[in-house]
Each structure stands twice: as C-alpha cells, then as structure tokens.
Amino acid sequence: MPIYEYQCKACGHRLEKLQKISAAPLTDCPSCDASELNRLVSAAGFRLAGGGWYETDFKTSGKKNLAGDSGSGSSSASPGDGAAA
Known part of the structure; x- marks a missing residue:
C-alpha cells in the first residue's frame, strides 16, 4: 500500500497516511x-538493494556489481562520462 501525503489548507498541518x-482521499x-485536507503530489521513494534481479539478470556480464565483488569495475566513472554535450 502506498503512503500518501496530505496538507490542510486551513491550518497548514501535514501528515502521511498509509492507504x-x-x-477515497x-x-x-x-x-x-476542517474539511480542507488535500492530497499532495510527491515523488515515490524506493530503492533496489543487494544482489537482486537487476544485478544478476539484466546487466551485461562486464558491468555486474554483485555483493562480495572486490570492485573489479571502475567506481569513478559516472553514466554520463564520455558523452558529448
């Protein structure tokens, strides 16, 4: 279930609700x-961590970064390096 953020127009009170x-909002x-509570638009926050499906199934063999690796890949390169601007 998602967590929704709300803010009251009357008093400015903010809250989060698991719904x-x-x-209904x-x-x-x-x-x-007061009946002035509005649902706010907020970014969803989640993180895929560990040696899950992305690390093992979808990366090319040379770019896997599995838990326990000794850093065989270059850690200083960012995804945008080398691209012409």
Missing part, C-alpha cells in the same frame, strides 16, 4: 477538524 490505492484535518 489502499482504491481508498482524506478530507478532514485531524488537527483543526
């Missing part, structure tokens, strides 16, 4: 009881 996608502020 189903199909659930909240409208009543728990701080001031």
Whole structure:
C-alpha cells in the first residue's frame, strides 16, 4: 500500500497516511477538524538493494556489481562520462 501525503489548507498541518490505492482521499484535518485536507503530489521513494534481479539478470556480464565483488569495475566513472554535450 502506498503512503500518501496530505496538507490542510486551513491550518497548514501535514501528515502521511498509509492507504489502499482504491481508498477515497482524506478530507478532514485531524488537527483543526476542517474539511480542507488535500492530497499532495510527491515523488515515490524506493530503492533496489543487494544482489537482486537487476544485478544478476539484466546487466551485461562486464558491468555486474554483485555483493562480495572486490570492485573489479571502475567506481569513478559516472553514466554520463564520455558523452558529448
């Protein structure tokens, strides 16, 4: 279930709520009881860590960075290095 952020127009109170996608948005502020609560648009935050599907299945053999590797690849190169601007 996603975590939604809300902010009250009346008092400025902000909160986060774990809700189903199909659930109706909240409208009543728990701080001031006004019906001025709006759902905010925010970036989703997640991280794929460890030796999961991306590391083992989708990278080319020369670019794998598996846990336990002794840093055989170049760690100072960034994805945009070498590209003409």
